[in-house]
Amino acid sequence: MERTNVLVKTFFLSLVLTLFFGCKGGNEKNNVAQESTASWQVDFFDDFDTFNEDNWQDQMIWVNNEDQCYVPDGQFNTREVSNGTLKLRVVDLGEKRPCDNLDVKTGAQHPETQYVAGRIISKNRKEFIKGKWTVRLKVENSGQPGMFPAWWLLGALNNEPPVEDDDETVCWPLTGSGEIDVFEHHSDGGSNHYAARAIVSLGECQSGDWQGKMLVQEATLDEFHDYSVEWDGNDLVFRLDETEVYRAEDQGGNYPEPLFAILNFAKINDSPMTQNWEMEVDWIKHEYKNEK
Ligand SMILES: [Ca+2]
Numbered sequence: 001m002e003r004t005n006v007l008v009k010t011f012f013l014s015l016v017l018t019l020f021f022g023c024k025g026g027n028e029k030n031n032v033a034q035e036s037t038a039s040w041q042v043d044f045f046d047d048f049d050t051f052n053e054d055n056w057q058d059q060m061i062w063v064n065n066e067d068q069c070y071v072p073d074g075q076f077n078t079r080e081v082s083n084g085t086l087k088l089r090v091v092d093l094g095e096k097r098p099c100d101n102l103d104v105k106t107g108a109q110h111p112e113t114q115y116v117a118g119r120i121i122s123k124n125r126k127e128f129i130k131g132k133w134t135v136r137l138k139v140e141n142s143g144q145p146g147m148f149p150a151w152w153l154l155g156a157l158n159n160e161p162p163v164e165d166d167d168e169t170v171c172w173p174l175t176g177s178g179e180i181d182v183f184e185h186h187s188d189g190g191s192n193h194y195a196a197r198a199i200v201s202l203g204e205c206q207s208g209d210w211q212g213k214m215l216v217q218e219a220t221l222d223e224f225h226d227y228s229v230e231w232d233g234n235d236l237v238f239r240l241d242e243t244e245v246y247r248a249e250d251q252g253g254n255y256p257e258p259l260f261a262i263l264n265f266a267k268i269n270d271s272p273m274t275q276n277w278e279m280e281v282d283w284i285k286h287e288y289k290n291e292k
């Protein structure tokens, strides 16, 4: 509905501009018409004034042999929305407790752990084909051993829990279950670094090349920055505060499916925690380019 209104408005705007500039040269008229019709339209924006369950759900899952246990509903202060931002945390409980997260490959249950964390996904809530996604976030105390906070995208046909539709049957990272990492801070890279990438499917379940189309970028992680990815023709363009920092050429076409967003804070090894681990998210946005 909203898109239809935009198209109607764009049509009338074009008509007015065409009439207004009709007395000038033909080239100028065409330029005006093109500029007026290729504009970005926001179709999803969450400012995290509240935790909106129309946009998000928790995901309790065990991947990458991670050390933490994901818990729902902000238990143990792992997820909080306050003062206009979302906080996702890894919390050290000081003593081990059972964990119900299951390994997506083997079905094995996560062992007891003293570390709990937050992970939310927009799966079956907000999913979009191509366009441009942006998240404004920061991470304090970066570079602590084991830290692994991330903002990324996954194909909507992914077969990992929660499975809510019959077509969610595709294993990672095949088409339909493709992955794009827009911001991923792995402590092995040191503080004030993040990675962005397109995972290149190698054609089999659980088989993806995560280094071939990867950027490792410096940034002051404890300050808010905008981390985005945009489909530009067949390229994926990654930006830091709207400045292009990486272009994964000819990768955009590998993601024809709708994608959903994931925001999570993982703990990638069993290093002890000595400081607070928190990823703070100011907002998330998806836009599409209206090119008609
Ligand atoms: Ca679905």
Ligand SMILES: [Ca+2]
Binding pocket: 047, 048, 049, 084, 085, 281, 282, 283
């Ligand atoms: Ca906000």
